[in-house]
Amino acid sequence: MIIISGKAKKSGKSDIGELRSYYKSLTLSQKREFINKLKQKVSELKSEKYKDFLLECIGDYNAAVQKLKKAEKPKAEKPDISSEIFARAIASMLSGHHDGPAKRPSIVGRWERLAGSKAIYYVFNEDGSFETNETANQEKLQGHYTYDMDGQIFIDPHEILQINSLMVSVSGATMAISYANGKMYDYKRKQV
Numbered sequence: 001m002i003i004i005s006g007k008a009k010k011s012g013k014s015d016i017g018e019l020r021s022y023y024k025s026l027t028l029s030q031k032r033e034f035i036n037k038l039k040q041k042v043s044e045l046k047s048e049k050y051k052d053f054l055l056e057c058i059g060d061y062n063a064a065v066q067k068l069k070k071a072e073k074p075k076a077e078k079p080d081i082s083s084e085i086f087a088r089a090i091a092s093m094l095s096g097h098h099d100g101p102a103k104r105p106s107i108v109g110r111w112e113r114l115a116g117s118k119a120i121y122y123v124f125n126e127d128g129s130f131e132t133n134e135t136a137n138q139e140k141l142q143g144h145y146t147y148d149m150d151g152q153i154f155i156d157p158h159e160i161l162q163i164n165s166l167m168v169s170v171s172g173a174t175m176a177i178s179y180a181n182g183k184m185y186d187y188k189r190k191q192v
Contacts, residue, residue: 028064081184107175110190111190124145163177
């Protein structure tokens with residue numbers, strides 16, 4: 001018997017048509033799982049009938065992935081920034097230079113944003129150190145941050161993170177980080 005995703009078929013009398021119908025009813029991730037299980041069974045049985053069906057499934061899956069990738073490519077990507085942060089940035093630019101020392105926004109704490117089902121975070125400590133998983137493989141990276149005389153925040157190593165600027169909102173609950181690739185993300189302060 002061949003068992004694929006809970007369906008049992010007799011290896012000698014399997015109906016490829018039934019398997020094909022079942023395969024077409026699956027989601028893309030379920031199709032990938034189906035193909036992996038079918039590969040295993042084909043290697044065990046060494047049946048030409050199933051090898052041909054496996055190749056058909058792989059071709060269909062690859063075509064569906066390519067179609068999805070083409071559909072996901074945006075024509076012109078807009079920065080991922082809230083209208084509140086944008087308005088505050090414009091107001092800050094238009095207000096001009098202020099006399100007196102610049103107020104340093106408090107960034108100490110944990111800041112997060114969701115990227116799919118993963119939480120991307122920065123943790124800023126009072127001693128000037130930070131940790132983040134905003135890296136290529138979401139590996140943890142540690143570094144330091146400082147303030148200049150104007151209250152701007154500098155992050156080191158900025159070349160690994162490719163940060164262009166960091167801006168903390170007046171309310172202190174939202175932080176926007178702009179990256180070298182033109183994307184900007186809002187991070188929300190998390191209570192620990």
